[in-house]
Amino acid sequence: MTTLIDGNEVAAEIRDGLADGIESLKAEGTTPGLATVLMSDDPASETYVSMKQRDCEEVGINGIHVELDADAPAEELYDTIDDLNADPEVHGILVQMPVPDHVDKRRVLRAIDPVKDVDGFHPENVGRMVAGHARYKPCTPHGIQKLLEAYDVETEGAEAVVVGRSDIVGKPMTNLLIQKAPFGNATTTVCHSRTKDLAGHLADADIVVAAAGVPELVTGDMLKEGATVVDVGINRVDAATEKGYELVGDVEFESAEEVAGKITPVPGGVGPMTRAMLLYNTVKAAGLQTDVPVDLP
Numbered sequence: 001m002t003t004l005i006d007g008n009e010v011a012a013e014i015r016d017g018l019a020d021g022i023e024s025l026k027a028e029g030t031t032p033g034l035a036t037v038l039m040s041d042d043p044a045s046e047t048y049v050s051m052k053q054r055d056c057e058e059v060g061i062n063g064i065h066v067e068l069d070a071d072a073p074a075e076e077l078y079d080t081i082d083d084l085n086a087d088p089e090v091h092g093i094l095v096q097m098p099v100p101d102h103v104d105k106r107r108v109l110r111a112i113d114p115v116k117d118v119d120g121f122h123p124e125n126v127g128r129m130v131a132g133h134a135r136y137k138p139c140t141p142h143g144i145q146k147l148l149e150a151y152d153v154e155t156e157g158a159e160a161v162v163v164g165r166s167d168i169v170g171k172p173m174t175n176l177l178i179q180k181a182p183f184g185n186a187t188t189t190v191c192h193s194r195t196k197d198l199a200g201h202l203a204d205a206d207i208v209v210a211a212a213g214v215p216e217l218v219t220g221d222m223l224k225e226g227a228t229v230v231d232v233g234i235n236r237v238d239a240a241t242e243k244g245y246e247l248v249g250d251v252e253f254e255s256a257e258e259v260a261g262k263i264t265p266v267p268g269g270v271g272p273m274t275r276a277m278l279l280y281n282t283v284k285a286a287g288l289q290t291d292v293p294v295d296l297p
């Protein structure tokens with residue numbers, strides 16, 4: 001029997017687990033605040049950001065949203081970040097990626113005060129994570145570790161294959177999986193667009209994390225019997241639905257489900273976990289900035 005990994009359920013448990021920390025902060029006069037900054041007309045980005053704001057409201061985090069025109073001068077974004085860095089009510093800042101081409105993405109990541117960088121993308125935070133003492137683990141890979149924990153997936157000694165090497169998913173996921181730490185200790189292979197024999201690598205994998213942004217790249221025939229399959233991909237493909245599209249992952253669910261031991265769906269798998277871990281990092285950030293001890297789930 002294949003187990004469906006329910007990201008909505010585990011994300012709800014994480015959100016519940018944040019209530020005590022949020023209470024402790026409020027008792028000391030602090031409401032955790034998360035600022036989201038959107039500089040894009042992309043409808044998918046707009047959807048994600050509004051979901052993040054709704055999550056904040058649900059758990060009692062103060063959500064602040066800033067929207068900039070996609071063709072506004074880059075300076076407007078840099079100035080916005082400076083203002084949010086200086087605002088004591090803002091404990092976490094997320095600039096939705098991608099930013100327009102005329103904006104220097106690396107400058108954006110460096111501009112965010114590292115203690116408010118709840119994405120964990122600032123070079124200082126990347127360095128800390130790689131060195132094994134993360135301040136904020138990046139939300140998607142951290143959420144995946146929480147899913148593995150919730151479904152008793154043993155990573156120690158496992159063969160893991162990460163498909164994709166992006167700065168926001170593939171690289172940090174690989175880093176966490178190879179760490180000498182809980183939900184690490186996996187023997188990890190990273191595949192990318194120049195990989196010659198993706199199927200050959202996948203055939204040996206006990207754990208597959210698919211984050212390529214290619215609809216249904218990974219199919220059941222490539223997988224090892226009983227593998228745990230984590231599908232990060234969120235691809236909008238044209239379909240005769242009310243919205244005119246449907247979401248598909250980087251894994252062909254129908255064929256993969258036949259072979260996998262445990263598998264995440266899209267939607268309802270990794271996506272809700274990414275959002276839950278953003279709330280987690282925001283509560284942690286508020287604790288660090290106010291010296292209030294907070295218990296985290």
Ligand SMILES: NC(=O)C1=CN([C@@H]2O[C@H](COP(=O)(O)OP(=O)(O)OC[C@H]3O[C@@H](n4cnc5c(N)ncnc54)[C@H](OP(=O)(O)O)[C@@H]3O)[C@@H](O)[C@H]2O)C=CC1
Nearest residue numbers: 164165166169192193194211212213232233234270271274
């Ligand atoms: N569920 C969630 O919470 C999140 C979902 N996503 C989704 O996850 C997917 C990946 O996102 P992200 O990491 O930002 O994407 P990027 O486009 O930044 O990176 C994609 C990676 O996949 C590799 N790749 C592309 N094609 C292939 C292929 N045919 N075979 C093997 N590797 C390939 C690329 O290789 P190369 O480096 O050589 O170009 C690259 O490393 C997207 O669908 C995105 O929407 C992203 C973030 C969070």
Ligand SMILES: Nc1nc(=O)c2c([nH]1)NC[C@@H]1CN(c3ccc(C(=O)N[C@@H](CCC(=O)O)C(=O)O)cc3)C=[N+]21
Nearest residue numbers: 047048095096097098119234267268269271272274275
């Ligand atoms: N600075 C920054 N940080 C990010 O974390 C970040 C980013 N930029 N840019 C884009 C990607 C993508 N991402 C998602 C988060 C949640 C869902 C999510 O909640 N998905 C739901 C449903 C989505 C839907 O219905 O459209 C699900 O999978 O069930 C998806 C994608 C965060 N990202």
